[in-house]
Amino acid sequence: MTLLSIEGLGISFGGIAAVKNVSFRVSPGEIVSVIGPNGAGKTTLFNMISGVYQPGSGKVVLNGEDVTAMSPHLLARRGMSRTFQNLQIFQTMSVLENTLAGYHLQESGPVLADLLNLPSSRRRARAAEEGARALLKRVGLERAAEREAGSLSYGSLKRLEIARAMALKPKVLLLDEPAAGCNAVETEEIDHLIAEIAASGVAILLVEHDMKMVMRISNHIVVLDHGEKIAEGDPATVSRDPAVIAAYLGAEHAAG
Amino acid sequence: MRLSVKSATLLTLLAFVVVAPLFFPSSFYYRVGALIFVNGLAVTGMVILTGWAGQISLGHAGFAGIGAYACALAPEHLGLHPALAVLLGAVISAVLAWLVGRPILRLKGYYLGVASLGFGILVSMVLNNERDLTRGPDGIDVADLGLRGLLKDAGLDLSNGQFWYFFCGFSLMLGAWFALNIFNSPTGRALRALHGSEIAARTVGIDVPRLKLQAFVISAVYASVAGSLLALQNKFITPDVAGFMHSVEMVTMAVLGGVSSVIGAIFGAAVLTLLPQVLTVFAEYEQLVLGLIMVLVMIFLREGVVPSFLRKFRGNEA
Numbered sequence A: 001m002t003l004l005s006i007e008g009l010g011i012s013f014g015g016i017a018a019v020k021n022v023s024f025r026v027s028p029g030e031i032v033s034v035i036g037p038n039g040a041g042k043t044t045l046f047n048m049i050s051g052v053y054q055p056g057s058g059k060v061v062l063n064g065e066d067v068t069a070m071s072p073h074l075l076a077r078r079g080m081s082r083t084f085q086n087l088q089i090f091q092t093m094s095v096l097e098n099t100l101a102g103y104h105l106q107e108s109g110p111v112l113a114d115l116l117n118l119p120s121s122r123r124r125a126r127a128a129e130e131g132a133r134a135l136l137k138r139v140g141l142e143r144a145a146e147r148e149a150g151s152l153s154y155g156s157l158k159r160l161e162i163a164r165a166m167a168l169k170p171k172v173l174l175l176d177e178p179a180a181g182c183n184a185v186e187t188e189e190i191d192h193l194i195a196e197i198a199a200s201g202v203a204i205l206l207v208e209h210d211m212k213m214v215m216r217i218s219n220h221i222v223v224l225d226h227g228e229k230i231a232e233g234d235p236a237t238v239s240r241d242p243a244v245i246a247a248y249l250g251a252e253h254a255a256g
Numbered sequence B: 001m002r003l004s005v006k007s008a009t010l011l012t013l014l015a016f017v018v019v020a021p022l023f024f025p026s027s028f029y030y031r032v033g034a035l036i037f038v039n040g041l042a043v044t045g046m047v048i049l050t051g052w053a054g055q056i057s058l059g060h061a062g063f064a065g066i067g068a069y070a071c072a073l074a075p076e077h078l079g080l081h082p083a084l085a086v087l088l089g090a091v092i093s094a095v096l097a098w099l100v101g102r103p104i105l106r107l108k109g110y111y112l113g114v115a116s117l118g119f120g121i122l123v124s125m126v127l128n129n130e131r132d133l134t135r136g137p138d139g140i141d142v143a144d145l146g147l148r149g150l151l152k153d154a155g156l157d158l159s160n161g162q163f164w165y166f167f168c169g170f171s172l173m174l175g176a177w178f179a180l181n182i183f184n185s186p187t188g189r190a191l192r193a194l195h196g197s198e199i200a201a202r203t204v205g206i207d208v209p210r211l212k213l214q215a216f217v218i219s220a221v222y223a224s225v226a227g228s229l230l231a232l233q234n235k236f237i238t239p240d241v242a243g244f245m246h247s248v249e250m251v252t253m254a255v256l257g258g259v260s261s262v263i264g265a266i267f268g269a270a271v272l273t274l275l276p277q278v279l280t281v282f283a284e285y286e287q288l289v290l291g292l293i294m295v296l297v298m299i300f301l302r303e304g305v306v307p308s309f310l311r312k313f314r315g316n317e318a
C-alpha cells in the first residue's frame, strides 16, 4: 500500500535543472532513503515534497490526494512532517517550547480563549506539555527542557528537530541528514529512534550521508546524481550498482 | 518556587501604581503617571506584534487616532456613551487592521514598515482634512467618561488627576495580563515560532499569514484603547495622536525598554514619557540628551534595558 507517491518531480533554478523527473513510492512503516553526492538535489526534492518549493513539473500524491505545491501548514494537517538539514530552530524559545510548537495543530484553539487564559486553553496546553516532555525523553533531551534552544550543541538540536517533527504525530516523516554532526554513539541512538518510529507505522523518507546507517536501516534506497534518479532498490542491490559506485567515486575524486 | 514572568510583571505593575503616588512631588505627577500607563498600554500591543511575532509597524498611531476620535465623535453624533465609544473605536480599529493587515503583512521587514507607515499617514490625513467632522488640526472636545462622578456618588472622591492615574494604571494591568496570557499560550508560542523561523513554523502546521494578522489586529486594539484613554482624560484631542511621530514613539519606547518583554516595553514607555519632563533642566539641549540616551542604549543594551539587565543579573531569561 502506497502512502506517498512522488511522480516525475522536477524543478530548475535559473534554467539549470536541480531535480529531473524523479519518481518513487513510500509505504507506511517503510524507510526509504534518498542518497547521492553533495548537490545531487536531495534537499531540493524534500523542499518540493514538503511544499516549501513549487515543483516545476510532476506530482506529489499523499494518501491518494494530489498535494503538489500545497502550503506546508496544510500538508502538516494531512500528516506530513519534516526536519531541516540547515537547522530551523526557534532559537530564543526553550527546548520544551520548540517541541510544543510541533503540537500546534493539536493544542491551538480560539485566540480569545488564550487571551483570557480560559480553562480550555490551559487544558490544551497541559496535554501538549505532557506529550512534549515524553518526546524529549525519547530523544534524550528531557534534562535540557527548560534551556534556551539556541544554547544547545548541534547534535542536540538535530534531535530536538526530530522531537518537534514527531510531535505532529505524522504519517510521513522527512528527515534531512538527522545524524549529521553527531558522534558514533549519537548516530546509533538516532538510528534506533528512526527504526522505532518506522515500526510504529510511520513512512520515513531519509536523506543521510552516513552510508553504514543508510544500509543498515533502509528498506529501499533511491540514488540521485545531478538531480536524476540513477538507481533504486534494496540496500544490497544499490550498493552493487555500477552507476552508483561511479557516482560516488566520481564525487570522492572531485572532493580530493 | 520562583515567580512566573506573569506574576512578577503584574506584581511589579501593581506595586508601582500603588506606591509611586507616595513619592509624587506635586499632584501634576498623577498626570504624568497616567500618561505613562496609556503609553504602556500602546507599547504592550507592540510587544505582541513586534517582540513576539517579529512584525514591524510604523503606523500604529493610526489606530490610536481611531480610538481617540471614536470617543470624540461617537457620543456627539451617535449618542453613544463614551465607554461604548471606546468599544466602538476598538471594533473599528480591529476591522481596519484586518483589512489593512491582509495585504501588507505579506511584506517583510522595511517593506512592511513603509506600508504600515502609509496607513498611519492616511488616518492622520483624514483626521486633519475632514474638518466638518473632526474640526481639523485644531482638535476637538471629548465628552466626560462620567465614571469619576459615579465613584464620587459611591463615596470615593478622587481628584481628576488621581482618577485617571488609577484608572489608566488598572487598565494597563489588565492589558498586561491579557498579553502575558497570550505569551505562554499556544497562540503565543506560535507567534514566537514564526518569528524564529517562518519556514519551520509553517511545517509544524502554523497558518503563518493568519497568525500574523491576529497579532496585527490585537496590537491595533491595544493602540486604539490607549488612544481612547488619552482622549477621555484630556477631554480634548488633536490629530497629532495619529501622527507619524506618535507611531515612531511607540516603537521607540518598546524597543528601548525591551520589545520582547511586556515589563521592559512598559519601562521604556515610562522612561521616554518621564525623560522629557526631567530633561527640561537641560533646556535647549533636551532633545540632544534624549537622542544620546537612545543611541547609547541601543549600542550597549541591544535587547532593550530590562531584558539586558535581567540577563546580566540572573542568567538568561526575560
Ligand SMILES: Nc1ncnc2c1ncn2[C@@H]1O[C@H](COP(=O)(O)OP(=O)(O)OP(=O)(O)O)[C@@H](O)[C@H]1O
Binding pocket: A013, A018, A036, A037, A038, A039, A040, A041, A042, A043, A044, A045, A085
Ligand atoms: N533556492 C535555490 N536557488 C538556486 N539554486 C538552488 C536552490 N536550492 C537548491 N539549489 C541548487 O540545487 C542543487 C541541489 O542542491 P541540494 O541542496 O538539493 O543538494 P543536496 O543533494 O541536498 O546536497 P547536500 O548533500 O550537500 O545537502 C544545487 O546545485 C543547489 O545549488
Ligand SMILES: [Mg+2]
Binding pocket: A042, A043, A044, A085
Ligand atoms: Mg541537502
